[in-house]
Amino acid sequence: MHDTYTGAVRRWAVLRAPFTTRAWAEVAYCLLGFPVAVIGFVLVLVLLVLGAGLTVSLLGAVLGLLLVVVSTGLARVFAAVHRGLAAGLLGERVPSPMLLRPAGRAFARLDARLRDAAGWRSAAYVLVKLPVAAVELYAVGWWLTGLLNLSAPLRWAAFGQRPHEGAEGMPTITPIPVGGGAPHSTSFAGTFVAAAIGAVTLLAAPWVTRGIVAVDRWLVRALLGPGELAQRVRNLEETRALAVDDSAALLRRLERDLHDGAQVRLVALAMSLDMAKEGLGADGEPVADPGRLRRLLETAHSNATEALTELRDLARGLHPPVLDDGLPDALATLAARSTVPVELTVDIPERPTPAIETIAYFCAAELLTNVIKHSGARRAVLRARQEEGLLRLCLTDDGHGGATLGAGSGLPGLTQRVRTVDGTLDISSPDGGPTAVTVALPLHA
Known part of the structure; x- marks a missing residue:
């Protein structure tokens, strides 16, 4: 039963994948990320190469180090743009690393910026992003070829794209090179073969895009975050604060529930018992009003029962008996x-x-x-x-x-x-x- 249910869910996911918000968001991420990747790659690589070249020379060493620092700082800027795209379109929210604010003299600040691990990770991402973005653009090609082939019958009917004398016919475009060439449509009926290929391509396109974007997601998490040690420290600080706040909130809730619930019941119980004690009179004397005494004892019993129920509920909230x-x-x-x-x-x-x-x-x-x-x-x-x-x-x-x-x-x-x-x-x-x-x-x- 479970296998049938799982299989139906997977088939439905495949059929509706091209029409989901996630699929189109990933396409938008691939398209918007490519120009940013090209510009970032060129600027950061040029500055790094110039800086490294000048650093090995005696006269331009200081200028070369400055260019290297500028390149890592610029890489941080592009990394922030890529983080924003990943958060807005992919839902991949990676915390940004801490801003570098070095203190001290000029050479101390220069040394601190050269040792900026987050800047170097950002530079690594910017340089790796370009080939990844190129592959992501190839994934977008699956969508375009799928839509183009799917529209083959409409194009044939609307624009009269019929084969000329000696021509092979309307070509079918595929995102994967096929040995011997893709099939050509030489008649209107043949265009439905191209449309079928387009439909299959379009169904596969979201999964191709998702697989390539998954690599980018991993790179974003690995290179654009605050670093493993810094993130661990941040998580420990946040979880410690959460644990303290949770404990304080729990204590306040217990205090409020005890004060407004069980404590009120116990005070009422004590008052009922005091009144019942007064109604008994002195030792050996008969009870003046047995009915009133009975009502007081019933009220005391009811308050005791309700107090026990509320205390059980409080204990159940701390640790469920189940x-x-x-x-x-x-x-x-x-x-x-x-x-x-x-x-x-x-x-x-x-x-x-x-x-x-x-x-x-x-x-x-x-x-x-x-x-x-x-x-x-x-x-x-x-x-x-x-x-x-x-x-x-x-x-x-x-x-x-x-x-x-x-x-x-x-x-x-x-x-x-x-x-x-x-x-x-x-x-x-x-x-x-x-x-x-x-x-x-x-x-x-």
């Missing part, structure tokens, strides 16, 4: 309670620590809530598995897609929650679906 038997049983309970049918697969041979299980449970609960409230899905698949030392939760649904880190989805809160333990949350949700959210957590907090 996790006592392990994460698989807890996920099975979530899946069973969901109003959208959920197919659950769990493969966790090693039990994670309680903190990781709690985070995974709340992530699964929030993601299922989003599916029910926002996705319009008819079914969902939840997988929990252990691989490469990580616990991975993946929830896929067949809804209308468009899930983002906003719009009241609760996903920003999940992102903050998983980052406190050095986890990650990845979202793939093109317009029209399907949506796939993957949470990766370490097994030990």
Whole structure:
């Protein structure tokens, strides 16, 4: 059943790929990135070559070093442009490296700029980007040839493109060189062969573009970010701040809930018991008003019961009791309670620590809530598995897609929650679906 569902989703994804916003955004990225890549490559390479050439000479060494510094600074500017294109069109948001503000004397500042690792990574990206952009432009050619061949019957009928005397006919253009030449249409019926080739080319074009752009995405993440060590320090600072804020918010919530809930019930309980005690009178004296005393005791019992219920709810918010038997049983309970049918697969041979299980449970609960409230899905698949030392939760649904880190989805809160333990949350949700959210957590907090 699951294989049939997965196969249907994949076939539908292939058929609708050319019409998705993601596909056209990637085409726009390829087209807009090419001129920026050409200009950046020429300027940065010329400055680097001139600077390196002058540096090896005795008279122009200082000027050469200055040109090298200018080239890395200029590379940072082009890197910022490429980061903006990647963020705006691909959704690939890479944090920019820290601005370099060297202090000290002139030679100290020059030395600091020459040691600017982010600048050199930016220069490397600008130089590598040109061949990558050329291949991306080739990927755009798949779209153009597909559309051109698809319109062959219309062109034949509208413009009368018929073969001349001794000519081979209307050529079919293919993005891949074919031995012996591409087929030619010598009649109107033959143009439908070209149209079929165009349709196949157009269906393949988004995946060719996506594969080439994936290489560019990797380069952007590897070269245009703040660097592994700097990013690690930044993540630790942010997650520490998030953990402190989360703990403070939790304490405030507990204080408010105890003050406004259980504490009020306990105060009412104490007052009811005091009044009941006064109604008993002195030792050996009969009770003056048994009915009133009974009502006071009933009120005290009701307050005690409600206080216990509120305290259980508070404790459940800290650690769900369903996790006592392990994460698989807890996920099975979530899946069973969901109003959208959920197919659950769990493969966790090693039990994670309680903190990781709690985070995974709340992530699964929030993601299922989003599916029910926002996705319009008819079914969902939840997988929990252990691989490469990580616990991975993946929830896929067949809804209308468009899930983002906003719009009241609760996903920003999940992102903050998983980052406190050095986890990650990845979202793939093109317009029209399907949506796939993957949470990766370490097994030990």
